[in-house]
Amino acid sequence: MDEPIVINNFIGGVMVPCQDHIDSHDPSTGLVWAKIPDSGQAEVDAAVNAAQAAFEGWSCKSAQTRANHLLKVADILESRLEEFAVAESRDQGKPVWLARIIDIPRCVLNLRHFAHAIPHHLNTSNVNPEMGVVNYTLREPQGVAGLISPWNLPLYLLTFKLAPALMCGNTVVAKPSEMTSVTAYMFCKVLQDADFPAGVVNIVFGRGPSAGQALITHPQVPLVSFTGSTLTGKFIAQATAPMFKKLSLEMGGKNAAVVFDDCDMESCIATLKRSSFINSGQVCLCTSRIFVQKSLFKDFLEKFTAVAREVKIGPPSDKDVFMGPLNSKPHLEKVLRYISYAVEDGGQVLCGHGVEILDLPPQNKEGYFMRPTIITGLSDKSRCMQEEIFGPITCVTPFDTEEEVITRVNDTPYGLCASVFTSNLARGHRVAHKLKAGTVWTNCWLVRDLDMPFGGVKKSGLGRESTQDSLEFYTEAKTVCIKI
Structure with a gap:
């Protein structure tokens, strides 16, 4: 067994060792492969101090100069794409091919997109000849931004906030x-190699209750962007409310797909295979409820179950594997509990865990693997239909009418995204308008445009992220009025 990687904090442009560490496990084997700093208040204070010291110099640079720094980082990251993809796979559990074509390229895109787009949106002006004045606005940075990113798309979502x-x-x-x-630690080395100004980016590793809480409650951090669970988002909102911090919270989902009987069945099933089981169902946008029009229900269920049974599970390095392990042992245990809940609530497990044998190589027997699981026969109020599972489990249920299914889809505390499958585009528009979700896809899934707002409603989020929305979040507008 290789010696675990020892990670350091990145503060003021240098790697800073930490006295205490947390074991990080390779999800495919269950073995420790990295030692993560167990940071707390002292490390966060040092990082915030470094960021404050760097703020004046960085904020006074032109947008183009800042863009040039980000573009240099993007170029170096792209040149190391394979190294990062392999590391992201081993750390998170996703197949290498997935990190290679989605995660790391998207990191590069995040850096380049915001570097190119933001300079064109910073300021506006208006001339009022009757009053004899010129008004113009400035979008001014706020200081030190606290960014907390999750474990399912580690570098992908970190760069989506960072850029x-x-x-x-x-x-x-x-x-x-x-x-x-x-990969965040590796990214620190990219920043060093790109001669990124010291202190502008600081990365502190550690647990939420220690390092995370120290960051969100720090008096010199005026804004916090968080992606993660609704429970943690609620805690952040409560903890920061007395401090009037600016918050962006992208949280949980209980995302539905609506399948009408006039859909393109083959395309629909292929899309739902991805949306239900990609990254082992560990994407905030994954589909966990599928509503199928009754006349199509039996045929759909047979074909979708057959596709799920064919999904190959195994080592993430295998190019033919569609699903690797879940990220951690506690998370696997949590997801498997929901299968027990489904049985208790009267559901039928059609395929997946407990129905088919999971055959793994000897070195992966202690990994956090499970089969994609399809459940039917549950009521809309059951736990599996109401609570976020965040794993490769999806529940399929029939419906009769358009009006009925809209009511049922909306009957959860969440509202992140939804998908509609129909060849009737008028119906597609109608249903999309009535679904209470931040994003609705029609006849597709996870087609993202960084210029379009991203976020949820209800318990799925607060605020939006996009070119314009992120600009508004990370700045404050100032109006300057000058008498001509």
């Missing part, structure tokens, strides 16, 4: 998930 925060002139203290910190 606009930096382009708007803020400095940053980021805390990645302690379960997936390796």
Whole structure:
């Protein structure tokens, strides 16, 4: 067995050792493969101090100068794509091919997109000849941005926050998930190699209750962007309310797909295979409820179950594997509990855990694997139909009418995204307008445009992220009025 990687914090442009560490496990084997700093108040204070010291110099640079720094980082990251993809796979559990074509390329895109887009949206002006004045606005950075990113898309979602925060002139203290910190640590080395100004980006590793809480409650951190569970988002909102911090919270989902009987069945099933089971169902946008029109229900269920049974599960390095392990042992145990809940609530497990044998190589027997699981026969109020599972489990249920299914889809505390499958585009528009979700896809899934707002309603989120929305979040508008 290889010696575990020992990770350091990145503060003021240098790697800073930490006295205490957390074990990080390779999800495919269950073995410790990295030692993560167990940071707390002292490390966060040092990082915030470094970010504050760097703020004036960074915020005074032109948008183009800031863009040039980000573009250099993007180029270096792209040149190391394979190294990062392999590390992201081992750390998170996703197949290498998935990290290679989605995660790391999207990191590069995040950096380049905001570097190119933000400079064109910073300021506006207006001339009022009757009053003899010129008004113009400034979008001013706010200081140190606290960024907390999750374990399912580690570097992908970190850079989605980091790039606009930096382009708007803020400095940053980021805390990645302690379960997936390796690529963020590698990214620190990219920043060093790109001669990124010291202190502008600081990354502190550690647990939520220690490092995370120290960051969100720090009096010199005026804004916090968080992606993760609704429970943690609620805690952040409560903890920061007396401090009047600016918050962006992207949280849980209980995402539905609506399948009408005039859909393209083959395309629909292929899409739902991805939306239900990609990244082992560990994407906030994954589909966990599928409503199928009654006339199509039996045929759909047979074909969808057959497709799920064919999904190959195994080592993430295998190019033919569609699903690797879940990220951690506690998370696997939590997801499997929901299968027990489904049985208790009267559901039928059609395929997946407990129905088919999971055959793994000897070195992966202690990994956190499970089969994609399809459940039917549950009421809309059952736990599996109401609560976020965040794993490769999806529940399929029939419906009769358009009006009925809209009511049923909306009957959850969440509202992140939904999908509609129909060849009737008028119906597609109608249903999309009535679903209470931040994003609705029609005849597709996870087609993202960074210029379009992203976020949820109800318990799925607060605020939006996109070119314009992120610009507004990471800055404050100032109006200047000058008498001509």
